Amino acid sequence: MADVVKKMEEAPGILGKDDKSHSLLKKYLTPDVVNKLKNTKTKMGASLWDCIQSGVINTDSGVGIYAPDAESYTTFSEIFYPIINDYHIGFDIKGGAKHPPMDLGLDKINFPNPDPEGKYIISTRVRCGRSLQGYPFNPLLTEQQYKDMEGKVKDALNGLPGELAGTYYPLTGMSKDTQKQLIDDHFLFKEGDRFLEAANANRFWPTGRGIYHNKDKTFLVWVNEEDHLRIISMQKGGDLMAVYKRLIQGVNEIEKKLPFSRDERLGYLTFCPTNLGTTIRASVHIKLPKISKNLDEFHKIAAKYNLQVRGTSGEHSESIGGVYDVSNKRRMGLTEFDAVKEMYEGIVELIKLEEKS
Ligand code: ADP
Ligand code: CIR
Numbered sequence: 187m188a189d190v191v192k193k194m195e196e197a198p199g200i201l202g203k204d205d206k207s208h209s210l211l212k213k214y215l216t217p218d219v220v221n222k223l224k225n226t227k228t229k230m231g232a233s234l235w236d237c238i239q240s241g242v243i244n245t246d247s248g249v250g251i252y253a254p255d256a257e258s259y260t261t262f263s264e265i266f267y268p269i270i271n272d273y274h275i276g277f278d279i280k281g282g283a284k285h286p287p288m289d290l291g292l293d294k295i296n297f298p299n300p301d302p303e304g305k306y307i308i309s310t311r312v313r314c315g316r317s318l319q320g321y322p323f324n325p326l327l328t329e330q331q332y333k334d335m336e337g338k339v340k341d342a343l344n345g346l347p348g349e350l351a352g353t354y355y356p357l358t359g360m361s362k363d364t365q366k367q368l369i370d371d372h373f374l375f376k377e378g379d380r381f382l383e384a385a386n387a388n389r390f391w392p393t394g395r396g397i398y399h400n401k402d403k404t405f406l407v408w409v410n411e412e413d414h415l416r417i418i419s420m421q422k423g424g425d426l427m428a429v430y431k432r433l434i435q436g437v438n439e440i441e442k443k444l445p446f447s448r449d450e451r452l453g454y455l456t457f458c459p460t461n462l463g464t465t466i467r468a469s470v471h472i473k474l475p476k477i478s479k480n481l482d483e484f485h486k487i488a489a490k491y492n493l494q495v496r497g498t499s500g501e502h503s504e505s506i507g508g509v510y511d512v513s514n515k516r517r518m519g520l521t522e523f524d525a526v527k528e529m530y531e532g533i534v535e536l537i538k539l540e541e542k543s
Contacts, residue, residue, distance in 0.1 A: 211241035211250030240385035277519025285453035291523025307424035315413035324387035332394025342443035352400035357392035463518030476543035491532030
C-alpha cells in the first residue's frame with residue numbers, strides 16, 4: 187500500500203517534467219488532488235492509482251485515466267470531473283449538469299450523402315459502447331466473469347433478425363491470419379493496446395473476447411475489449427443515414443435482450459471517461475489532401491466543428507495514404523442524434539473547405 191501511495195504522490199512530478207506529455211491527466215492531477223484521494227478506495231477496492239496508472243506509465247496519453255468500476259467516477263470525482271468537463275466541450279458535470287436522456291432520433295434523421303460522387307469519403311462507421319449491469323469494468327473482472335459475460339452476449343446476439351443476423355467468433359481459437367485480416371480491414375480491435383495493458387484491462391486475454399458480425403460485416407459487436415460491448419455499424423462510402431439507421435436497429439434489438447448500466451448523470455457507463463454519455467463515435471475515413479496537408483492546421487480546423495482527427499487504424503495510429511478518421515469528439519451533454527449530426531455537419535463543412543482550397 188505504501189508503495190502505491192508513493193507512486194500516486196510521484197505522478198504529478200513525472201507528468202510535469204515530461205515536456206512531450208499533453209494529457210488531460212497531466213493538466214488536472216495536482217499534488218493537492220492526489221493528497222485528497224490517495225487513501226480512498228471504492229467498495230470494490232479500486233484506488234486512484236488503478237485509475238491513473240495507464241496515464242502515468244504512458245505519458246503520451248491523450249487522456250490518461252480509466253474507471254475500474256462505475257463508483258470510481260464519483261469517488262474520484264476531483265480528478266474525473268475536470269477531465270470530463272474538458273473533453274466533452276460544453277458539458278459541466280462539475281457544475282451539476284446531467285447527461286440528457288437517450289434520443290437516437292430515428293424520426294429526425296436526414297443526412298444526405300455529403301459526398302455522393304465518392305471523391306472524399308471512403309467509409310462511414312458509427313459505434314456505441316454498453317456495459318452489462320452487475321459487472322465492473324475490465325480491471326476488476328474475474329476470468330469466470332469474462333466467460334459468463336461472453337456466454338450471455340453470444341446468446342443474445344444469436345437471435346438477431348434480418349440484416350443483423352450473424353455469427354459470434356471468439357478470439358480464443360481464431361487463427362492469427364484471420365485476426366490480422368479482420369484488424370487490417372478495420373473490423374476488429376487490435377491486440378495488446380499499451381494504454382489498456384497499463385490499465386490492467388487486458389487480463390486473461392483472449393478469454394471472453396470476440397467479435398460478432400453479419401455476413402457483409404456491416405453490423406458488428408466487439409465483446410469484452412475496452413468495453414463489455416461495442417456495437418458497430420459501418421459500410422463503404424458516405425451513406426451515414428443507412429449506417430446510423432442500422433446501428434439504431436441493432437441497439438434496439440440488443441437492448442431487448444440484455445440489461446445495460448446507465449447512470450442518471452453520466453449516461454451510459456463506459457471504462458474510459460471520453461466514452462460516457464451517448465458513447466457514440468460517428469466517423470468517416472476521408473481523404474482531404476488540401477486541408478490535411480498541414481496536420482496541425484487540419485486538427486485546428488476540425489476542432490472548430492468539435493471533430494477529432496485520428497489515423498487510418500484508429501486512435502494513436504498514423505495516416506496511411508492520406509486517409510484520416512474524422513469523428514465527433516464529445517459524447518456527453520448532447521443526445522445520440524445530435525452527436526451524429528455534429529459529425530455530419532462538420533464533414534459537410536470540411537468538404538466545402540477542401541473544394542474551396
Ligand atoms: P473506437 O472507434 O472503437 O473508439 P479505434 O479508434 O481504435 O476505436 O477504431 C477502431 C477501428 O475502427 C480501427 O480499425 C479504425 O480504423 C476503424 N474505423 C474507425 N472509423 C472508421 C471508418 N469510418 N471506416 C472504416 N473503419 C473505421
Ligand atoms: C489515451 O489517454 O490516449 C488512451 N487512454 C485512450 C483515451 C481515449 N480513447 C478511448 O477511450 N478509446
